[in-house]
Amino acid sequence: MRRLIWRAATLVEVRAETATARTLVLDVPGWPGHLAGQHLDVRLTADDGYSAQRSYSLAAPADGERIELTVELVDDGEVSPYLTEVIEVGDQVEVRGPVGGWFVWRPESRAPVLLVAGGSGIVPLMAMIRARRLAGSRTPFRLLYSLRDPGRRYYAAELRRPEPGLDITYLYTRTTPEDWPRKAGRVMLGDLAESGWPADFEPDCYVCGPTGFVEVAADLLLDLGHAPEHVRTERFGPSGG
Amino acid sequence: MGIISRGFRGRRTEGGDRLPPGQYLEHGFPVLSAGPTPRVPLDRWEFAIDTETGQTHRWTWPELTALPAETPTVDIHCVTKWSKFDTNWEGVSLDTLFEDVETSVEYAQVYSYGGYTTNLPLEDLLDGKAWLAYRYDGEELEPRHGGPVRLLVPHLYFWKSAKWVRGIRLTNEDWPGFWETAGYHNYGDPWREQRYEGD
Numbered sequence: 001m002r003r004l005i006w007r008a009a010t011l012v013e014v015r016a017e018t019a020t021a022r023t024l025v026l027d028v029p030g031w032p033g034h035l036a037g038q039h040l041d042v043r044l045t046a047d048d049g050y051s052a053q054r055s056y057s058l059a060a061p062a063d064g065e066r067i068e069l070t071v072e073l074v075d076d077g078e079v080s081p082y083l084t085e086v087i088e089v090g091d092q093v094e095v096r097g098p099v100g101g102w103f104v105w106r107p108e109s110r111a112p113v114l115l116v117a118g119g120s121g122i123v124p125l126m127a128m129i130r131a132r133r134l135a136g137s138r139t140p141f142r143l144l145y146s147l148r149d150p151g152r153r154y155y156a157a158e159l160r161r162p163e164p165g166l167d168i169t170y171l172y173t174r175t176t177p178e179d180w181p182r183k184a185g186r187v188m189l190g191d192l193a194e195s196g197w198p199a200d201f202e203p204d205c206y207v208c209g210p211t212g213f214v215e216v217a218a219d220l221l222l223d224l225g226h227a228p229e230h231v232r233t234e235r236f237g238p239s240g241g
Numbered sequence: 242m243g244i245i246s247r248g249f250r251g252r253r254t255e256g257g258d259r260l261p262p263g264q265y266l267e268h269g270f271p272v273l274s275a276g277p278t279p280r281v282p283l284d285r286w287e288f289a290i291d292t293e294t295g296q297t298h299r300w301t302w303p304e305l306t307a308l309p310a311e312t313p314t315v316d317i318h319c320v321t322k323w324s325k326f327d328t329n330w331e332g333v334s335l336d337t338l339f340e341d342v343e344t345s346v347e348y349a350q351v352y353s354y355g356g357y358t359t360n361l362p363l364e365d366l367l368d369g370k371a372w373l374a375y376r377y378d379g380e381e382l383e384p385r386h387g388g389p390v391r392l393l394v395p396h397l398y399f400w401k402s403a404k405w406v407r408g409i410r411l412t413n414e415d416w417p418g419f420w421e422t423a424g425y426h427n428y429g430d431p432w433r434e435q436r437y438e439g440d
């Protein structure tokens with residue numbers, strides 16, 4: 001029987017994504033590999049033995065035993081402040097995974113893909129975009145990325161580079177860049193109708209973000225005629241938003 | 242003890258020995274589902290228990306809500322690490338629903354509107370351990386938390402408490418459900434930290 005064991009992970013590189021989020025590159029000897037969309041559990045242990053665990057999505061395909069996470073700071077949080085503000089290169093945490101066999105994209109899949117991200121929900125969807133690139137897949141992808149303001153964009157430079165077959169639409173909920181055609185506001189039916197795929201293309205839809213965002217976006221996809229079994233969701237935090 | 246993460250102290254939340262290992266206390270009510278929230282109109286809602294001999298016991302919404310209700314207050318534990326204490330529910334004990342059901346099998350396969358399934362030993366549904374819940378905190382159960390009716394089996398990780406529950410199939414064999422075939426533990430006891438296959 002397959003067993004998920006705790007493995008030591010050493011931080012080898014940190015990349016700032018925004019003022020409140022950063023990408024952690026970790027070396028995990030023995031990491032078994034993973035599919036795009038899966039997550040892992042992180043365990044932090046204090047010197048007196050107290051420990052805490054949380055789940056984090058894998059942000060990229062594994063590079064051998066090297067993996068990437070992107071963590072957003074949650075004020076008053078227990079684990080995310082440590083991962084975004086305290087941990088330094090050379091420090092260790094424990095991880096176990098990969099976990100989750102449903103919210104995954106496989107490069108051999110041919111159906112067009114719609115990715116719908118709210119805030120840090122971009123993380124596992126970015127893993128899918130990167131897995132597509134790595135596999136040289138020509139499956140058409142569309143990404144609808146909802147953010148509070150332009151400063152919150154993760155992977156900004158990488159997503160700015162044009163990539164054939166990947167269309168990206170940004171949607172700002174509070175502040176837009178100057179001269180932005182769409183007014184700031186939450187995701188609406190028209191956004192998904194314009195930037196998504198027609199339901200009769202039977203795309204695989206992946207929706208990820210805070211609970212409130214996922215509820216709304218997944219509901220709108222049903223309204224547009226997408227079959228429930230083609231809409232996969234991952235809900236990150238308890239808060240709506 | 243695991244590897245120490247330099248500089249980590251942790252919050253040392255309240256909770257104490259009411260918290261199973263690896264869990265933290267949450268005051269909100271997070272949501273975990275694999276897909277969109279299904280729409281289940283009450284006039285077409287029904288709940289069924291199918292036995293191994295092909296007998297089906299059915300309840301419509303008015304029939305379910307006419308049965309004697311209980312108001313359990315329980316702690317719940319989600320595999321994504323949050324626990325919530327003293328949640329208040331209202332619903333019908335599965336003991337009440339199983340009163341006239343004759344069966345000799347050991348396993349139950351729970352299925353939901355929207356296609357979700359989960360499995361558990363039948364004995365984990367009986368003797369005051371499980372309910373069909375339709376109210377939460379004095380209010381109608383919201384669709385995103387599993388309304389109109391969800392299963393409530395608080396002694397197991399919360400994915401076993403199937404939302405939008407539609408029926409229970411009684412079987413001789415144990416049929417792993419949705420998360421159970423996606424790498425999660427077949428039984429899911431939070432006190433033994435049975436999160437994933439092999440734990």
Ligand SMILES: Cc1cc2nc3c(=O)[nH]c(=O)nc-3n(C[C@H](O)[C@H](O)[C@H](O)COP(=O)(O)OP(=O)(O)OC[C@H]3O[C@@H](n4cnc5c(N)ncnc54)[C@H](O)[C@@H]3O)c2cc1C
Pocket residue numbers: 039054055056057058070071072073074075076077078079080081120123124210234235236237238239265267268269321
């Ligand atoms: C499958 C899965 C994948 C995840 N992937 C990622 C990921 O890739 N990147 C990432 O940053 N997070 C991810 N999360 C969320 C992550 O697991 C933690 O919940 C998050 O980092 C907060 O943990 P904490 O210990 O800092 O806060 P906690 O101590 O758990 O919470 C502190 C307070 O903040 C609230 N809170 C918790 N989470 C959020 C939130 N997201 N937004 C607003 N308020 C919140 C809580 O209700 C609580 O009141 C994922 C969660 C799941 C279930």
